[in-house]
Amino acid sequence: MSTAAEATRATVRPVSRSVRLRRSPLGRALLRLPFWLLIVAIAVYALFPFYWALRSAITPDSELFTTPITYFPSHPTWAHFHDALSQSYFRRALLNSTIVAGSVTALSLAVGSLAAYALGRFRFRGKSFVLYLMLSMTIFPQIAILGALYTMISGFHIVGPVHFPKLYDSLFALIFSYLIFTLPFTIWVLTSFMRALPADLEEAAYVDGATPLQVFWKVLLPLIAPGLVTTGLLAFIAAWNEYLYAVSFIQSPSHYTVPVAIATFSGSSGNAFQFPWGTVMAATIIVTLPLIAATLLLQRRILAGLTAGAVKG
Amino acid sequence: MSSVATPAPVPRRGRRRRRTKLQRRQTRFAWLLLVPALAVVAFVAIYPLGRTVYQSFTDQEFLAGITPTKWVGLDNYHQLIHDTIFRDTVVLTIKFTAITVSIEFLLGLTIALVVNSHFKGRGIMRAIMLVPWAIPTVVAAKMWLWMLDDTYGVINDLFVRTHLISHNQSWIVQHPLVAVSAVDIWKTAPFVALLLLAGMQVIPNDLYEAASVDGANQLQQFWRITLPLLRPAILVALIFRTLDALRVFDVFQVFFGYRLGSQSMAVYNQSVITQDGHVGYGSAVSVAIFLIISLFVVIYVTVVRVSDE
Numbered sequence: 215m216s217t218a219a220e221a222t223r224a225t226v227r228p229v230s231r232s233v234r235l236r237r238s239p240l241g242r243a244l245l246r247l248p249f250w251l252l253i254v255a256i257a258v259y260a261l262f263p264f265y266w267a268l269r270s271a272i273t274p275d276s277e278l279f280t281t282p283i284t285y286f287p288s289h290p291t292w293a294h295f296h297d298a299l300s301q302s303y304f305r306r307a308l309l310n311s312t313i314v315a316g317s318v319t320a321l322s323l324a325v326g327s328l329a330a331y332a333l334g335r336f337r338f339r340g341k342s343f344v345l346y347l348m349l350s351m352t353i354f355p356q357i358a359i360l361g362a363l364y365t366m367i368s369g370f371h372i373v374g375p376v377h378f379p380k381l382y383d384s385l386f387a388l389i390f391s392y393l394i395f396t397l398p399f400t401i402w403v404l405t406s407f408m409r410a411l412p413a414d415l416e417e418a419a420y421v422d423g424a425t426p427l428q429v430f431w432k433v434l435l436p437l438i439a440p441g442l443v444t445t446g447l448l449a450f451i452a453a454w455n456e457y458l459y460a461v462s463f464i465q466s467p468s469h470y471t472v473p474v475a476i477a478t479f480s481g482s483s484g485n486a487f488q489f490p491w492g493t494v495m496a497a498t499i500i501v502t503l504p505l506i507a508a509t510l511l512l513q514r515r516i517l518a519g520l521t522a523g524a525v526k527g
Numbered sequence: 528m529s530s531v532a533t534p535a536p537v538p539r540r541g542r543r544r545r546r547t548k549l550q551r552r553q554t555r556f557a558w559l560l561l562v563p564a565l566a567v568v569a570f571v572a573i574y575p576l577g578r579t580v581y582q583s584f585t586d587q588e589f590l591a592g593i594t595p596t597k598w599v600g601l602d603n604y605h606q607l608i609h610d611t612i613f614r615d616t617v618v619l620t621i622k623f624t625a626i627t628v629s630i631e632f633l634l635g636l637t638i639a640l641v642v643n644s645h646f647k648g649r650g651i652m653r654a655i656m657l658v659p660w661a662i663p664t665v666v667a668a669k670m671w672l673w674m675l676d677d678t679y680g681v682i683n684d685l686f687v688r689t690h691l692i693s694h695n696q697s698w699i700v701q702h703p704l705v706a707v708s709a710v711d712i713w714k715t716a717p718f719v720a721l722l723l724l725a726g727m728q729v730i731p732n733d734l735y736e737a738a739s740v741d742g743a744n745q746l747q748q749f750w751r752i753t754l755p756l757l758r759p760a761i762l763v764a765l766i767f768r769t770l771d772a773l774r775v776f777d778v779f780q781v782f783f784g785y786r787l788g789s790q791s792m793a794v795y796n797q798s799v800i801t802q803d804g805h806v807g808y809g810s811a812v813s814v815a816i817f818l819i820i821s822l823f824v825v826i827y828v829t830v831v832r833v834s835d836e
Contacts, residue, residue, distance in 0.1 A: 253646070256717075263670045263671065267673075283679055329564035332556075338553065351568060353770055359813070360797060362576070366575065401564060455665075502663075520722070
C-alpha cells in the first residue's frame with residue numbers, strides 16, 4: 215500500500231537496492247513468494263483431511279492396511295462408496311437428517327420472521343428485553359437442559375390430565391429440541407436484516423391501504439429473502455451437524471441422524487480384526503459433499519449472516 | 528444496540544389522540560407477532576431450565592415408577608462436591624479450553640493477517656476456510672481418528688518421515704488431549720480467522736496510509752492500528768470460542784466414548800443422565816456446568832470493563 219509513495223520518492227532519491235528489487239517483475243515475484251507459500255500452507259492445512267478421507271475412500275482395503283502407507287492409490291475403487299450406500303441405516307440417516315434439519319429450518323424461519331418483523335419494524339415497550347432474551351438464548355449451553363428435556367420427551371404430565379406426548383426415540387424429539395439453538399439465532403439475525411430496510415416502501419404500502427400482515431408478506435418478506443436464505447442455511451447446517459441431543463434421544467438405528475450413524479458406523483467390508491476405515495471415509499465424503507457445495511456457493515451470504523450474528527452482539 | 532431507533536412504519540402525522548391509539552394497536556400487534564416465538568422459547572428453553580434446577584434437588588431416576596421421586600434437598604450437590612470423576616472432567620475441560628482457545632486465536636489471527644492482503648483468489652480462500660467449520664464435528668473427528676491411527680495413520684507417517692517423532696505414537700492413548708485439540712483447532716481456527724477478517728475489513732485504509740506516510744513500519748501499524756481497532760472482534764471471537772470449548776461434547780465422545788479419565792464435562796453429564804439414568808444427580812451436574820460457564824462469562828465481562836476504564 216506504500217508503493218505509490220515510494221515510487222514518487224524514488225525519482226528524487228538514488229534508487230536503493232531493495233527498491234530496485236521491488237520494482238522488477240522477477241523481484242516482485244520473489245518477494246511475494248513467502249506470502250504465496252503461506253497461502254498454500256493455509257489451504258493445505260484446511261483441505262488435507264478431506265483429501266485424506268477421499269484417498270482412503272478410493273483405496274482398496276488390501277492397499278489401505280499396509281505399511282508404508284501410500285499417498286496416492288494405485289488402484290482406485292468405488293467399492294467403499296458402494297459398501298457405505300448399501301447400509302440401509304446409513305441411507306435412512308441421510309433421509310432422517312434431511313427431514314429433521316428441513317423441518318427445524320422451516321419452523322425457525324416461519325416463527326422467526328414473524329418475531330423479527332415485530333422486533334425490527336415496531337416500537338414498543340419490552341422490545342429490548344425480548345431481544346436480550348433471544349441473545350442470551352444463543353449462548354445457552356445445550357447440555358444445561360439435557361436432564362429436563364430427557365424427562366420431558368419421555369412423556370410426562372404437564373398439569374393434571376394434560377399430557378406431553380412421549381417423543382423418545384422419534385425424530386419429533388429432535389425437531390422439538392433443536393429449536394432451542396436455531397430459533398433465537400434466526401430471530402436475532404433476521405431482526406438485523408429487518409431493521410436495515412428503509413421505511414419508505416412500507417409507508418407507501420400503508421398509504422395504499424395495506425394491512426400490516428400484507429406489508430409483511432408482500433413487501434418485507436421478499437426484501438429480506440437473502441437474509442432468509444442465509445439464516446435458513448445456517449440453521450440447516452446447525453441442525454444437520456447436531457450430535458448431543460441426537461445421541462441422547464435416539465435409540466433405534468432406523469431413526470439415526472447422520473452424525474449418529476457416522477459415529478457408530480461399522481460397514482460390512484471390515485473383518486473382525488480391522489475397522490472398516492475405507493467405508494467410513496466414503497460415508498464421511500458422502501455427507502460432507504452437499505455441505506461443501508453449499509458453503510462454496512453461498513460463502514459470502516454465510517459470512518454475512520455469521521458476522522451479523524456475532525459482531526453486532 | 529436497541530438504541531438504534533426504528534422508524535415507525537405508520538404515517539407519523541395526525542392528531543395526538545389518534546396517534547396514541549394507533550400506537551397502542553401497534554404494540555398489541557407486535558406482541559401478537561411475538562407470541563409463537565416466545566411460546567417456543569418458553570417451552571424448549573425456559574421451562575426445561577427451571578425443571579433442570581428443580582430436578583437437581585430430587586433423586587429422580589430414569590426408570591421412575593419403581594420408586595417414587597422424592598425431594599432430597601442439597602444431597603446431590605453434596606455428592607457433587609466429593610465427586611472426583613466430575614472434578615477430573617472439569618480440570619480436563621478447562622485445560623482443553625485453554626489450549627484450543629489460545630492456539631485458535633493466535634493461528635486465526637495469523638491466517639487473517641495473511642488473507643487480509645489483496646491477492647487473486649481471496650474469495651476462494653475464504654470459502655476454503657469456511658469448509659472445516661461447515662462439516663459435522665463428528666465427521667471431522669472420524670477423519671482425524673483415522674489420520675491419527677497408530678499403525679496406518681498419515682500423521683504418524685508424516686511426523687516419522689520428517690523426524691519430528693522417532694516412532695509411531697498411539698495418539699489417542701498416549702496424547703489424548705493433543706489429539707482432541709488438534710481436531711478442534713483444525714475445525715475452528717480458520718473460522719476464528721474469518722471472524723477476525725470481517726473485523727479487519729471495516730478498518731479504514733486511510734489509517735494505514737496516514738501511518739505509512741508518517742513512517743510507521745508494518746509491525747508498528749499492526750500494534751498501533753490493527754490490534755486496537757480489532758478489539759471488539761477479538762473479544763467476540765474469544766468469548767464465543769471459550770463458551771463453545773467449555774461445553775465440548777462431540778469430539779470427546781467420538782474419540783474416547785465414555786472412557787474414564789477422558790471425559791469432558793458434557794460427556795460425563797450426558798452419561799450420568801442417559802447411560803446411568805440418574806436424572807436427578809445429572810441435573811445437578813448440569814447446573815454446576817451452567818454455573819462454571821457463567822463464571823467464565825462474568826470473568827470476561829469484568830476484564831473487559833476494567834480494561835475499558
